[in-house]
Amino acid sequence: MESAVTAATLALTAVGLSLVFGVMRVVNVAHGEFFMLGAVSAWFITTWVGGPAWASFLVALAVAPLFVAALAALADRIVLKRLDYEPEATIVATIGLMYIFQQAALSFYGPQAMPVEPPFNFRIQLPWFGYSAYKLSVILFATLVLIGVWLFLTRTKAGLVMRATQVDRETAQAFGIDVDRVYAGVFALGAGLAAIAAVLIVPIQQAHYLMGHDPLLLAFITVIVGGLGSLRGTIIAAVFIGLSDGLIAFFWSPTLAKILATLLVAMVLVFRPQGLFGAKQA
Amino acid sequence: MRIWTLHLFTLAVLAVLLATLPPYHATNLARILVLAVFAIGYNLAFGYTGLLSLGHALFFAAGVYGAALPITYLGLPQLPALVAGLLAGGLVAGVTGLLALRTAGVSFMIVTLMFAQAGYLTLLYFGPVTGGDEGLVLPDAAALLPGLSADVARATIAYALFSAALLSSLALVQSRLGRTLVAIRENEDRSRMLGYNTFAVKLTALVLSGLFSGAAGAAYALLFGYAGASFATIQYSILPMLWVLMGGAGTVLGPLVGTAAMFYLVDIAGSYTTATLLFVGVALVLLILFAPKGILGTIRERWLTWLP
Amino acid sequence: MASVILSARGLTRHFGGLRAVDGVDFDLQTGDIHALIGPNGAGKTTFVGLLSGRIPAQSGTIALAGEDITRLPAHARVKKGIAYTFQITSVYPRLSVFDNVALAVQQTATRDLASDVAAALSRVNLADRATQTAGTLSYGHQRLLELGMGLALRPRVLILDEPTQGLASGEIANFKQLVRSLAPETTVLLIEHNMDVVMDLATRITVLAAGRHLATGTPSEIRANPAVQDAYLGGHDASA
Numbered sequence: 001m002e003s004a005v006t007a008a009t010l011a012l013t014a015v016g017l018s019l020v021f022g023v024m025r026v027v028n029v030a031h032g033e034f035f036m037l038g039a040v041s042a043w044f045i046t047t048w049v050g051g052p053a054w055a056s057f058l059v060a061l062a063v064a065p066l067f068v069a070a071l072a073a074l075a076d077r078i079v080l081k082r083l084d085y086e087p088e089a090t091i092v093a094t095i096g097l098m099y100i101f102q103q104a105a106l107s108f109y110g111p112q113a114m115p116v117e118p119p120f121n122f123r124i125q126l127p128w129f130g131y132s133a134y135k136l137s138v139i140l141f142a143t144l145v146l147i148g149v150w151l152f153l154t155r156t157k158a159g160l161v162m163r164a165t166q167v168d169r170e171t172a173q174a175f176g177i178d179v180d181r182v183y184a185g186v187f188a189l190g191a192g193l194a195a196i197a198a199v200l201i202v203p204i205q206q207a208h209y210l211m212g213h214d215p216l217l218l219a220f221i222t223v224i225v226g227g228l229g230s231l232r233g234t235i236i237a238a239v240f241i242g243l244s245d246g247l248i249a250f251f252w253s254p255t256l257a258k259i260l261a262t263l264l265v266a267m268v269l270v271f272r273p274q275g276l277f278g279a280k281q282a
Numbered sequence: 283m284r285i286w287t288l289h290l291f292t293l294a295v296l297a298v299l300l301a302t303l304p305p306y307h308a309t310n311l312a313r314i315l316v317l318a319v320f321a322i323g324y325n326l327a328f329g330y331t332g333l334l335s336l337g338h339a340l341f342f343a344a345g346v347y348g349a350a351l352p353i354t355y356l357g358l359p360q361l362p363a364l365v366a367g368l369l370a371g372g373l374v375a376g377v378t379g380l381l382a383l384r385t386a387g388v389s390f391m392i393v394t395l396m397f398a399q400a401g402y403l404t405l406l407y408f409g410p411v412t413g414g415d416e417g418l419v420l421p422d423a424a425a426l427l428p429g430l431s432a433d434v435a436r437a438t439i440a441y442a443l444f445s446a447a448l449l450s451s452l453a454l455v456q457s458r459l460g461r462t463l464v465a466i467r468e469n470e471d472r473s474r475m476l477g478y479n480t481f482a483v484k485l486t487a488l489v490l491s492g493l494f495s496g497a498a499g500a501a502y503a504l505l506f507g508y509a510g511a512s513f514a515t516i517q518y519s520i521l522p523m524l525w526v527l528m529g530g531a532g533t534v535l536g537p538l539v540g541t542a543a544m545f546y547l548v549d550i551a552g553s554y555t556t557a558t559l560l561f562v563g564v565a566l567v568l569l570i571l572f573a574p575k576g577i578l579g580t581i582r583e584r585w586l587t588w589l590p
Numbered sequence: 591m592a593s594v595i596l597s598a599r600g601l602t603r604h605f606g607g608l609r610a611v612d613g614v615d616f617d618l619q620t621g622d623i624h625a626l627i628g629p630n631g632a633g634k635t636t637f638v639g640l641l642s643g644r645i646p647a648q649s650g651t652i653a654l655a656g657e658d659i660t661r662l663p664a665h666a667r668v669k670k671g672i673a674y675t676f677q678i679t680s681v682y683p684r685l686s687v688f689d690n691v692a693l694a695v696q697q698t699a700t701r702d703l704a705s706d707v708a709a710a711l712s713r714v715n716l717a718d719r720a721t722q723t724a725g726t727l728s729y730g731h732q733r734l735l736e737l738g739m740g741l742a743l744r745p746r747v748l749i750l751d752e753p754t755q756g757l758a759s760g761e762i763a764n765f766k767q768l769v770r771s772l773a774p775e776t777t778v779l780l781i782e783h784n785m786d787v788v789m790d791l792a793t794r795i796t797v798l799a800a801g802r803h804l805a806t807g808t809p810s811e812i813r814a815n816p817a818v819q820d821a822y823l824g825g826h827d828a829s830a
Contacts, residue, residue, distance in 0.1 A: 027388050082571055087388045088334050092527070092570045095520055099563025107557055217399070220392070259403045266396040269389045270381050458696045458703075465693050468682045475642070475676070477668030477697045477743065 005135050005204065007242020008142035009197040013215050014222035014234050015149060016193030022229035023166040023186045025087055026080060029094040031194055032216025033101035038068050038195025039116075039207040040109050046116050054119035057203070065195040072191030073184045080187070081180060098212075105209035113211075118203035138200045145196060146235065149189075153231075162186055166229075194219075217258075221265045227275025237275075285590055289452055292535060293445050300437045308433065310549075312440035314542050316501045317521075319447040321529070321537030323371075323494025324522035329531035330455060331487040332467030334387075337378065337394030339518035340401040341492040343511075344374040345499025347405070350418050350509030355411075360426045364500045371496010372489050374401075379488035383481060395516065402514035409511075417510025420503060436505045443501050444538075447494055452534050454490070455590055463487050464532070495522075524562060527569045530578030534590045539577050593655075595620040595777050596672070596747050601640055601650035603633075610636040612801035613650070618747065621774030625792035626781045629821060633801040634781045635677060638749050641779075642674040643667045654747070669697070671746035675753065677781075679732045681739070683725030687716060690724050690735055694742035707742075714738035714768065730761045737768070741776075748772065750780040754787055766791055789813075797821065 017031045042060040049056040075097055083089040118134045153159035165172040165182045173179050194215070198207075205211070218241065226237030252260070268275065296315070300308055320342055327333040348370025352358035358366065382393040405412045412418070424432040426439055454460050465473045466480050466487075474480050503509040512518075521544075522537075529540025544565065551561045573580060582589040596618040603611045611633045618624055626634050639645035641652060643664035651660045659667055668674070681690050691707045700706045711717045714734040719727065724735060733753065740748055750769075754762050762784070769778055769791060782788045788795065788809070795812045797804040799821040805812060812818055 027392065079567055079571065088391070089570050089574070091334075091336075091388065091391055092523070093567055096563040096566030096570070099559045100567070103557040103560035103563065107555075107560075224392070253407070255403050255407045259400050259407060262396045262400040262403065266381070266393045266400070269393050269396075270384050273385070273389060461689060461693060461696070464685065464689075465682060468684055469680065472676070472680045472682065473693070474665050475644070475668060475674050476694050476739065477665050479663075479665045 002135075003243045004139050005201075007239045008139045009201050010215075010218055010222060010242045011146060011235050011238035012142050012197035012200075013194045014219040014226070014238050015146065015231060016190035016197075017219045018223045018226070018229060018231055018234040019186055019193075020190035021223065022231070023162055024080075024085055024183050026085060026090045026187070027087065027094070028187075028190065029091060029216070030075075030097040030101060031094075031190070031219060032212030032214075033098050033105075034068050034072060034191035034212075035194040035198045035215045036105060036207075036209065036212035037071065037101060038064050038198030039202045039205075039211060040105050040209065041067050041195075042199040042202050043109070043114050043116050043207045053117040053121075057116070057119035060116070061196070061199050064199050065192040068195035069188035069192035073188040076184045076187040081183070085183070102209060102212070109207075109209055111209065113206040113208040115206045116202040134203060138204075142197070142200060145193070149193070150231075158185070217262070221261055224265050224268055225275060228273070230275065233275050285452070285456075285588065289448060289534065292538075293448065296444070297441060300441055305433050308437055310545070312436050312505065313502075314545050315440040315444040315538075316498055316505060317525070317545070318538040318541040319444055319501070320495050320498035321522045321525040321541050322447050322451050323491045323498065325526045325531060325533075325537050326451065326454070326463070326494065327488055327491035328523065329526055329533070329536070330460065330463040330467060331484060333383075333484060333488060333491075334391055334523075335382075335394040335488075335491075336391045336516070336519050336523075337382075337396075337398035338491070338495055338522055339514050339516060340378065340394075340398040341371045341375050341495035342499040342502075342518050342522075343401060343405065343514035344370040344492070345496030345501075346503040346509045346513045347412060348496060349500035350420055350503050351411070353420060354418055360421070360504055364497070364504060367500020367503070368493055368497040371499060372493040375492020375495070376485065376489045378492075379485045383484050383488065395519070398514065398516065398519055402511060402516075405511035405514055412511060413509065414511050417508055417512070420507045420509060422507055423505045426504060439501060439505060443497060447497070448534070448538070451494070452590060455534060459483075459486070467532075520562070520566075524566055524569075526576070527574070528565065528576050530576030530580070530582070533576070533578040533582060536576055536578040543577065593620050594618065595655055596641065596779075597653050598641065599651050599653075601637070601652065602648050603636055603640055603645060604648060609801045611640060614798070614801075614803045616796060616803065616806075618777060618779055619794065620777055622793045623769060623773055623778045623780070623791055625788045625795045626779060626798065627783075627785075627788060627795060628798035628804070631800075632798040634798055635751060636801075637798060638674070638751060638779065638781060642672055642749055644674070668743065668745075671744075672749065673740040673743045673745035673747070674749045675736050675740040675751060677751035677755070679729070679736055681724045681727075681732055681735050683723070685724055686720065687711065687722050687724050687727070687735060688720040691738055691742050694739040698742070698744050710738055710742040713741060715764075730757055733757060733761075733765075737765075741772070745776060747777045747779060750778065750782075752781050752783060754782065754784050762787065 013035055017028060020026055020028050041064040045060040045063055046056040049059050079093050080090055083093060120133060122133050124131045124133050124136065153163060161177055162182055165177060165179055169179055222237045222241055223234055226233030300311055303311060324338050327335055345367035349363040349367035352366055353363045378394065378397050382390055382397065385393050406414050422432050423436040424430065427435040462478060462483055466483055470480050499513065525540035525544055526537055528543055529536030529538065548558050548561055552558050575583060578589065594617045598614060598616040601611055601614045614637060628634055636645060640647050643662060647660060651658060653659065654670055654672065659670065688707055691710050692703060695706045695710060696703060708717060711720055714737055716731065716734060716738060727735060737753065754765055757765065766787060772778060792809055795809055796806045797812060797818050804821055805815050805818050
């Protein structure tokens, strides 16, 4: 159950990272901080709104990702666009953004971890096991969002424009696509997905200003193992990694598991850059 | 001629500063000099060869522990330990390079980042040996040069190391190898068609970079009496990049200028706020946006075109 | 009879379903100025890419003076004496003209780098521009610099990929004179679209069409060859 929740939120976070890399060729090191900002702003929103837990949580689920997406679009306009999306320069810039977001959260939110109350708190009692209804709904909701993203990319004009830009930026521009707007939109969407994952996870994990680190690493691993820029590969890898997470922790210490995972990523990039699940490009 | 004059003059000024500054500031300067050696090493890879690594913390930490472990567990004296740290930095860089240099650009950045992360986690995993986050306490800097006070010994070693690093890096970039490094940064494909084994040259550059980084790490541990896993965190990969970007990538004196500038910037900011990392972040973004050539790079472009 | 310095047997390279180079046999005689021609898409650039090692061959063999070099990487072939100059001018634009040539000269057994660089530069008439940044040279001068870098390697075989493209007619005349002066110490293989240059300069011509070897011979033999006329007139751009 824990593993399925991990897989679901990881899939959201990693798809966000993968979209940004796929369309914009930007490796967003600040992606984990968008996750963290989603969680922290969920705490602020639920605290301000008050009222019954389910109501304030729904507000947070709606508003926090929008806030984070707007922030991302702003960062794209102010920083990334000016660098002309030059890959190495954007990595340096997003490292800078990572520190800025982290320290901003530390200043405004503080160093402590704070919980957000889950919107509902009952267990679904089955004959052999009890399930937390909230965790089940996290998995369900994340799946719905992913289906929504997939429909958006394949069935809407905006999605088509994004995929066209991914294939060939120059041609897209020649066909009158406003690439700047597409990029800002993709960056916002990527950050928003991370924020949704974070809002879903805060009732289980608490919000903290350094909480972006692990999701970033895991999302990196997922995207690379799944094949850079391939959404399908990313989701398969997220499910695989999320579910094996619990299994690995059973056999090895978490530190050893992390060592092996990071080395795996490095080796995949060195020897199989198309990813473990990706097909070799002709 | 004027190139060597400028660098020897810089070293002379530093000697005077170290001898005359009050102990607190002299210690700060010693710290800057050792970290600048790290930046010089980073600059060889990034500034001259165009290898943008996010894993240099691993080479620095290899130096730290290459020196600290033999001292703690084998009772190795301090000066041989310094050499051991230097060699450890070069060795780890060589192994990293053999794998990571099969990739380029963004993949190279991520692979080096992952290696460094794995190194950091390994230090934590062997916490009982390495001290993990708590670290190991090493003998006082005075043990390095018996008969001198800790402050004097620290300043002397830091100065000697920095001078050696500065002059050897100057000689290196003016040599044929130095010209080849720049050629690979500028156009790797063309360099291959001039008969250069670009993989071997890049590996050489990374090993040299690792030797400088390892020496800096070892000296830092010995001079300030502490070794810890925190030296392998990503922050220690980002900082040399920041110092080099600030001072000017691909300039010999840039690492010193950038390290000193950033050190005092954070030092001054630290007296107003605890969020010093904010300045690191803001400096990175502003530099990459508005001054990608850094301080000396801009000066070279505008006024002193002969600057190496 | 002149000996063969560079030879290829059954050289093949496919890209996906496209047979860019398809089982080509080829001999380069020592001291020749050998032109490689063919309609657009004939596989000329891929073919010299295979010879120089920029593109690995899928099958076939390449030998330099009898030594099999099929598996050697590009940089090792350069060391053995095969120099390649790029179709698109590829100097180091941010380095000085001196450094550009020095990068080639320092690959040879040189005792006095500075004077050897000066000699290489005066060979292509760029001696007075040694301190200039290469990127600020005119296009014609950049092409000369590129050629100078190739020559400074003291190659046994110099491969030139469309060296006269974009040059003015006066520059072309200088270029022809320069290439002629290389023979017989350096064997030259050039891809060229300008038929006047080819007919004027080449001692031997090879025609490729659709990745296959069509004909090899002296300029007059090639001119008279009906198969070559077909390949050029059969719907393709005659000037190409």
